[in-house]
Amino acid sequence: MPALGFGTSQLGDCAELVATALKLGYRHIDTAGKYGSEQGVGEGLRASGVPREEIFLCTKVSHEFLRAGDFARKVDESLKTLQVDYVDMLHVHWPTIDNIPLAETMGALAKAKREGKTRHIGVANFNIALMEEAISTCPEPLATLQAEYHPYLDQTKVLDYCRKHDLIFTAYCPLARGRMFSDPVLAEIANTKGRTIAQVAMRWLMQQNVAALPRSSSPERIAQNLRVFDFELSDDEMKKIFALKQPDGRIANPAGRAPVWD
Numbered sequence: 649m650p651a652l653g654f655g656t657s658q659l660g661d662c663a664e665l666v667a668t669a670l671k672l673g674y675r676h677i678d679t680a681g682k683y684g685s686e687q688g689v690g691e692g693l694r695a696s697g698v699p700r701e702e703i704f705l706c707t708k709v710s711h712e713f714l715r716a717g718d719f720a721r722k723v724d725e726s727l728k729t730l731q732v733d734y735v736d737m738l739h740v741h742w743p744t745i746d747n748i749p750l751a752e753t754m755g756a757l758a759k760a761k762r763e764g765k766t767r768h769i770g771v772a773n774f775n776i777a778l779m780e781e782a783i784s785t786c787p788e789p790l791a792t793l794q795a796e797y798h799p800y801l802d803q804t805k806v807l808d809y810c811r812k813h814d815l816i817f818t819a820y821c822p823l824a825r826g827r828m829f830s831d832p833v834l835a836e837i838a839n840t841k842g843r844t845i846a847q848v849a850m851r852w853l854m855q856q857n858v859a860a861l862p863r864s865s866s867p868e869r870i871a872q873n874l875r876v877f878d879f880e881l882s883d884d885e886m887k888k889i890f891a892l893k894q895p896d897g898r899i900a901n902p903a904g905r906a907p908v909w910d
């Protein structure tokens with residue numbers, strides 16, 4: 649899985665942006681049934697001219713559809729909307745809010761993999777207890793956790809858990825949806841490096857072996873966010889960024905849907 653993916657939530661009709669991202673060199677695209685971007689993603693994939701097998705495509709099934717039958721139907725709908733035969737990663741988007749047994753959802757997730765509709769499977773927005781249950785009930789191995797992560801949010805416990813269980817941690821909201829662009833510590837590091845704050849924040853994730861999904865509606869910023877593999881942050885700079893964590897740094901915390909976070 650390429651460490652850097654292009655995020656497509658809130659982009660709506662994103663065909664042109666997805667094609668741009670692929671032409672610029674992105675090889676990982678993140679979408680979800682919930683985003684309304686699957687059609688645009690599919691169109692962008694085809695318009696880019698990049699062969700399908702070179703692209704790592706991720707989609708997700710939303711929390712309303714976690715019964716086995718609903719789940720299978722939503723996977724088929726996603727493939728149809730994207731106009732692809734398979735995705736590379738399929739996620740459960742959020743844990744259930746309706747007391748649906750997790751084993752049932754994990755069975756449906758594994759079935760999608762066994763039927764060749766996805767190459768890999770994962771979960772998003774699960775806490776450690778839910779991941780424990782998911783791993784023990786899923787008939788196929790889970791490959792990733794997708795969860796919020798950026799300099800303002802401490803994810804030490806979850807990262808440790810993922811590392812111990814061989815799960816790739818994929819950071820969503822890696823740019824804190826724009827909230828850290830006036831941060832003086834990040835600005836100072838960015839100035840020293842001759843980089844932007846977005847690039848420094850992305851590099852901080854890369855140096856932790858965390859994958860990331862920056863979203864942008866601007867071709868210049870899409871290109872900028874990709875240029876994070878040709879410089880390095882020192883241990884001291886990494887520490888300064890770790891120190892920016894805030895107790896209320898979490899952005900995606902929908903009432904009634906979010907689990908008790910670790």
Ligand SMILES: NC(=O)c1ccc[n+]([C@@H]2O[C@H](COP(=O)([O-])OP(=O)(O)OC[C@H]3O[C@@H](n4cnc5c(N)ncnc54)[C@H](OP(=O)(O)O)[C@@H]3O)[C@@H](O)[C@H]2O)c1
Nearest residue numbers: 655656657678772820821822823824825846862863864865
């Ligand atoms: N699994 C989940 O539950 C979940 C939840 C949230 C997100 N996600 C995934 O993660 C992706 C990223 O998260 P996100 O979209 O919430 O937020 P994000 O990537 O943290 O931030 C996006 C914001 O940053 C701005 N931006 C991007 N690059 C910039 C740059 N170089 N300089 C200045 N501003 C820049 C964008 O504005 P411009 O458009 O003006 O550049 C946009 O307002 C999503 O698109 C989605 O694919 C998953």
